[in-house]
Amino acid sequence: MTLVRWNPIRDLATDLIDLQREINRMFDRFFRGFEEEEERAISTWRPVVxxxxxxxEYIVRAEIPGVSKDDIKVTIRDNMLTISGEKKQEKETKNENFHRVERVYGSFTRTFTLPGAVKVDKVEAKFKDGVLTIKLPKVEEAKSKEIEVKVG
Amino acid sequence: MLRDRAITKKSFTTYITPPADLYETQDSHMIFLDMPGVSKDDLNVKVIDNRLIVQGKFEIEKPKDSEVLFNEIEKGEYRREFILSGDVDRNKIEAKLVNGVLTLTLAKREESKEIEIKIN
Incomplete structure (x- = not known):
C-alpha cells in the first residue's frame, strides 16, 4: 500500500460537506410531513434519497449503486414505504489485495411515512444505472384541493 | 500503485468525487467507482500521459411544479483522477458499467508481472 500524503484541506472539505448534509437533513425532517423512521442503529449505510x-404523486429517488434489481425490496405497509436490500462486495475482489476501500457494503433499510394515502396497486418502481425511482400516485382524497374564495 | 488525485482545483468547487475501491491482482489492477445515475453514454474514461481520468454526468429529471421534500442526492458531475503506476499497460484498460458501478480493469504489462523462477 502506498502512503498517501495527508491532505488537511480534503479532510476539512469532507467534514464540511457532511455537516452541511446533516443540517439539510435536519431541516428536511423538521419542516416536512414526509417523516423518516430512525433505523440508523440497524443498517450500516443508508442510500441517499x-x-x-x-x-x-410522490416521487422517491434513491441512489443504490452496485446492487442488482433483484436484491432491492420495496414495500408499502400501513402507509409506510420501506426500501431495503443488500450491497454485496464484488465477487472477484474477495481474495485480492486492496489498496483502498471507500465504498460501503452491507444491508440497508430506509422507511418513510407517507403524508397521505397512495394508490398502492398503482405504485411504479424502476431501477436504472444504480438509481431507484418510485412513483406513488396519490388517492383522490389526499390531493390538495384549492378552493377559490370569492370576495363578494 | 495507483495514486489518486481526488481533489484538484476544479473538483473543489464543481465535481463530485465518487468513492473508489482499488484492488490489485497478480496481473491487473482493479478500480470500482460508485457513480449512480450515470449512463454509458454520459461516461467518459480517458488516459492522458500517466493520468486516468473518469468523468460522468447524470441528469435527474425534475417534474414541473414539484415540491422538494428530501434533497440528499448530490447533483452535478462526477470526476476522479488516478495516476497510473509504471506497471500498467495503457492500451489494456477495460471499462464496464453495471448498476451504477464503473469497473476498470487495468492489465499489468507483461514485463512487470510476477515470474516464479525455478530452482534447478
Whole structure:
C-alpha cells in the first residue's frame, strides 16, 4: 500500500460537506410531513434519497449503486414505504489485495411515512444505472384541493 | 500503485468525487467507482500521459411544479483522477458499467508481472 500524503484541506472539505448534509437533513425532517423512521442503529449505510411531491404523486429517488434489481425490496405497509436490500462486495475482489476501500457494503433499510394515502396497486418502481425511482400516485382524497374564495 | 488525485482545483468547487475501491491482482489492477445515475453514454474514461481520468454526468429529471421534500442526492458531475503506476499497460484498460458501478480493469504489462523462477 502506498502512503498517501495527508491532505488537511480534503479532510476539512469532507467534514464540511457532511455537516452541511446533516443540517439539510435536519431541516428536511423538521419542516416536512414526509417523516423518516430512525433505523440508523440497524443498517450500516443508508442510500441517499430525493423525494418530491407534485399534485398527483410522490416521487422517491434513491441512489443504490452496485446492487442488482433483484436484491432491492420495496414495500408499502400501513402507509409506510420501506426500501431495503443488500450491497454485496464484488465477487472477484474477495481474495485480492486492496489498496483502498471507500465504498460501503452491507444491508440497508430506509422507511418513510407517507403524508397521505397512495394508490398502492398503482405504485411504479424502476431501477436504472444504480438509481431507484418510485412513483406513488396519490388517492383522490389526499390531493390538495384549492378552493377559490370569492370576495363578494 | 495507483495514486489518486481526488481533489484538484476544479473538483473543489464543481465535481463530485465518487468513492473508489482499488484492488490489485497478480496481473491487473482493479478500480470500482460508485457513480449512480450515470449512463454509458454520459461516461467518459480517458488516459492522458500517466493520468486516468473518469468523468460522468447524470441528469435527474425534475417534474414541473414539484415540491422538494428530501434533497440528499448530490447533483452535478462526477470526476476522479488516478495516476497510473509504471506497471500498467495503457492500451489494456477495460471499462464496464453495471448498476451504477464503473469497473476498470487495468492489465499489468507483461514485463512487470510476477515470474516464479525455478530452482534447478
Amino acid at each position: 430525493d423525494i418530491s411531491e407534485t399534485d398527483d
